[in-house]
Amino acid sequence: MKRIIAKPVCLIAGGPGISFSKLRILFRKVFKVYGLVSPKIAYIGAASADNPRFFKWLKDMLIGAGARDVVLVPVVRTRTDFGQTKDVLCDVDVVFISGGDVEKGMQLLKARRLVPVLKKLFAKGVPFFGLSAGSIMLSKSWVKWSDSDDDSTAERFPCLGFAPVFCDTHGEDEDWEELRVLLKLAKRTAVGYGITTSAGLIVMSESRVKAFGGPVHRLKIN
Numbered sequence: 001m002k003r004i005i006a007k008p009v010c011l012i013a014g015g016p017g018i019s020f021s022k023l024r025i026l027f028r029k030v031f032k033v034y035g036l037v038s039p040k041i042a043y044i045g046a047a048s049a050d051n052p053r054f055f056k057w058l059k060d061m062l063i064g065a066g067a068r069d070v071v072l073v074p075v076v077r078t079r080t081d082f083g084q085t086k087d088v089l090c091d092v093d094v095v096f097i098s099g100g101d102v103e104k105g106m107q108l109l110k111a112r113r114l115v116p117v118l119k120k121l122f123a124k125g126v127p128f129f130g131l132s133a134g135s136i137m138l139s140k141s142w143v144k145w146s147d148s149d150d151d152s153t154a155e156r157f158p159c160l161g162f163a164p165v166f167c168d169t170h171g172e173d174e175d176w177e178e179l180r181v182l183l184k185l186a187k188r189t190a191v192g193y194g195i196t197t198s199a200g201l202i203v204m205s206e207s208r209v210k211a212f213g214g215p216v217h218r219l220k221i222n
Helices: 020-033 052-064 082-089 102-111 117-122 133-137 177-185
Strands: 004-012 040-044 069-072 093-096 128-131 141-144 154-157 166-167 191-195 199-203 209-212 216-220
Touching: 004 020, 004 166, 020 052, 020 199, 052 069, 052 154, 082 117, 093 133, 102 117, 102 133, 102 141, 102 154, 117 128, 128 133, 133 166, 141 177, 154 177, 166 177, 177 191, 177 216, 191 199
Parallel strands: 004 128, 040 069, 040 093, 093 128, 166 191
Antiparallel strands: 004 199, 141 154, 191 216, 199 209
């Protein structure tokens, strides 16, 4: 049985080559998908260790795209105030997972015990969208290497799984090398989506997806 999710999950690639104006267009498309006007956004920057410059840049971009406010949900502090975190997350229209490093981002979310909190919000129908590594964090799983030069050392690790797909972002120049390794580690029939720098992917179920903004490559390893 194919898993159908309550709300679609929007995955944006972003990446070094994208223009500010294009990124704002993609953000506006996400707001439209969710029917949001002047949304208040929870920003989760685990993948960049709450980098303040990255947060300010993306906050300005999101507000430029029409957001009313963007509130940081801090994750790098040794002691996370769960009451404050839940208050922030319960007082927003949508949750945004930003970019950086997928593995480190997932490690931080788990260390701060935020994964169950986010899963409860998603189950309640709160929409989520991601950018770059944040998009991958919203997918099924990602891949890591103990030796970056040896694919035999590659292994999968779980992500949030809100978007029940395998994906990679802005990896077109490397012909989706990392995504191909991930698919080889998954079941033989696994399909992956390479979201190019200018594009996004709306995920409605494991088999129902829709590209926006630019091309998305569908990959399958035989």
